[in-house]
Amino acid sequence: MCRDEIQPINLFIRWGVSRAVGLVVALMSSGCGAEDSCPELDVACGVDPPGYQDVAPILERRCVPCHGAESSTSRKRLDEYSRVLGYAPAMQEQLSSCGMPKDGSLPARERALLLEWLACGASK
Numbered sequence: 001m002c003r004d005e006i007q008p009i010n011l012f013i014r015w016g017v018s019r020a021v022g023l024v025v026a027l028m029s030s031g032c033g034a035e036d037s038c039p040e041l042d043v044a045c046g047v048d049p050p051g052y053q054d055v056a057p058i059l060e061r062r063c064v065p066c067h068g069a070e071s072s073t074s075r076k077r078l079d080e081y082s083r084v085l086g087y088a089p090a091m092q093e094q095l096s097s098c099g100m101p102k103d104g105s106l107p108a109r110e111r112a113l114l115l116e117w118l119a120c121g122a123s124k
């Protein structure tokens with residue numbers, strides 16, 4: 001009986017949260033070339049350079065599914081700092097041209113952060 005009362009509330013909350021997230025995403029992508037499939041980014045190293053700990057979760061989520069120990073491109077692993085560092089120039093090239101990930105699943109904000117990290121020397 002209690003569940004029946006709680007479920008619609010949960011649904012409402014989820015609906016509200018996903019709409020809020022959708023709105024934020026829409027606001028972020030508007031005005032910076034939403035139709036452009038690969039907006040050019042002029043990334044320079046800022047005053048507060050990101051470190052590996054800032055980009056590792058992005059790599060983990062967006063790249064490691066294909067670039068991990070047990071994935072299709074297991075020879076190009078992006079799951080550890082020392083390995084990632086070896087691919088820094090190739091990553092910079094891929095991210096600048098939106099070559100990776102091929103399906104365009106990398107959000108612009110994450111792409112920008114990765115590029116900034118690389119521009120700052122891919123520090124630990």
Ligand code: HEC
Pocket residue numbers: 059062063064065066067072073076078087090091094100101102106
């Ligand atoms: C859907 C799977 C997939 C995802 C996700 C993915 N990659 Fe790749 N990546 C590949 C494949 C396949 C290749 C080609 C492998 C080869 O040529 O040996 C590749 C190649 C590369 C290369 C080497 C390019 C070169 O110069 O040879 C780099 C660097 C790279 N990916 C970086 C990334 C980064 C950074 C991410 C995350 C932002 C990412 N990839 C996400 C599948 C993926």
